[in-house]
Structures are given as C-alpha cells and as structure tokens.
Amino acid sequence: MLNLIQKYFKKDSSNKAKLRENFSFYFFSLPEHSWIIEQNLKPHFEKLFQHLPAGLIETMMTKYPVTFVPSEAMKGLRKPGQVLTNTVVVFPEFQKLLRTPKRAAVAYLAHELAFLLYELEEAKADPLMAEVGADKFVCDIGLADELEDLLLMLDETIEKRLRLTYLTINHFARTDS
Numbered sequence: 001m002l003n004l005i006q007k008y009f010k011k012d013s014s015n016k017a018k019l020r021e022n023f024s025f026y027f028f029s030l031p032e033h034s035w036i037i038e039q040n041l042k043p044h045f046e047k048l049f050q051h052l053p054a055g056l057i058e059t060m061m062t063k064y065p066v067t068f069v070p071s072e073a074m075k076g077l078r079k080p081g082q083v084l085t086n087t088v089v090v091f092p093e094f095q096k097l098l099r100t101p102k103r104a105a106v107a108y109l110a111h112e113l114a115f116l117l118y119e120l121e122e123a124k125a126d127p128l129m130a131e132v133g134a135d136k137f138v139c140d141i142g143l144a145d146e147l148e149d150l151l152l153m154l155d156e157t158i159e160k161r162l163r164l165t166y167l168t169i170n171h172f173a174r175t176d177s
Contacts, residue, residue: 016054023057024049032067041098044105051110051141056117064120066113070095085120088112097153104153107146110138128159132166144171 024046028037036042045068049057060066068088090098090112098105114134122130138147148167154160 019054019057020049023061026061030067032069032073035070035073036068039095039099044098044109047106048109048113051106051143052113053141064117066116068109068112086116088116102149103146104150107138107143107150110141110143111135111147111150114138128162131159131163135163135167136170139167139171148172 027033027045027049028042036045052060064086066086066088068090071089071091074089094108097108111134114137115130117137118130118133135147138144144167148164151160151164151167
C-alpha cells in the first residue's frame with residue numbers, strides 16, 4: 001500500500017510558508033469552496049494545511065486539484081453512477097462537526113483527503129485498507145489524537161473497531177512506552 005507521507009514529503013529548503021499561503025489563497029478562491037467561507041469553516045481547513053507535507057500541497061495545486069463540496073450541492077447535478085474524482089462530498093453530519101471547535105474536524109478533513117488520494121493513486125486498493133491507510137496518513141501528519149476523537153464519535157461498527165485497534169497498536173502503543 002502506498003505510504004502517502006513518504007510520497008509527498010519534500011526535503012527541499014524552499015519557502016514552504018509561501019507555498020501554504022499561495023495554496024490557501026487558491027483553495028479558498030475556488031467557487032466550490034464559497035460555502036466554507038460563508039459558514040466560517042476556514043480555521044479547520046487552515047489547520048489542515050499547516051499539517052500537510054509541502055509536496056502534497058503542490059500536488060493539490062497541480063495534479064489533483066481537490067474540492068470539498070457539501071452534499072446538498074450535489075443534488076440534481078450528478079448522474080447515477082458518475083464518479084466524482086478529486087471531490088470530497090461533505091455530508092450533513094460532518095458539516096455539523098466542521099461548525100464546532102472540536103479537534104476531530106481537522107482529522108475528518110485529513111482522513112477524507114487521504115482516502116481520496118488512495119482512490120486516485122491505488123484504484124484497486126481494498127476499501128477497508130484504504131480507510132486504514134488514510135488513518136495512517138492522518139497519524140503521520142501529527143493528528144493521531146484528533147483521529148481518535150473522530151473515531152470515537154462514529155457509530156459502532158466492525159470497521160470502526162478495526163480502525164481504533166490499528167490506531168491503538170500502531171500509534172499510541174509505541175508512544176506510550
């Protein structure tokens with residue numbers, strides 16, 4: 001499975017702050033993201049951008065221009081079976097999360113972004129392994145605690161238990177010793 005953090009981590013000494021600033025301007029100027037500004041959700045996205053590797057930010061400006069779209073904006077626009085590449089559809093329960101100051105909101109955004117990248121890079125990946133891989137990415141960029149908060153908020157499922165087990169074994173166990 002692709003390790004996203006290694007793929008997009010750059011060791012160059014270019015001005016990463018300027019890159020983040022340019023990306024932020026670009027991202028929030030997209031018409032698809034006007035809802036983010038209107039609902040005052042920018043702080044969660046800006047925090048996400050501070051955690052992303054510079055190489056991923058460059059990729060999001062060139063190769064994979066990612067958009068986050070509220071689910072209600074998709075009604076009537078999408079044909080059945082149409083694939084939405086480069087688009088994260090934000091459903092109402094997660095829009096509600098984004099309107100709170102909870103740390104889990106940033107983990108949600110990071111997870112959805114990583115999951116989308118796994119779909120783009122490894123179309124044949126098992127969906128559950130892509131979820132776990134996206135969780136690993138969230139942890140690798142320093143948001144393990146926020147991810148735990150997010151997972152604990154979700155309904156009880158086998159998938160949730162598996163993801164929490166992976167998180168516990170691979171991230172919290174090694175930092176507690």
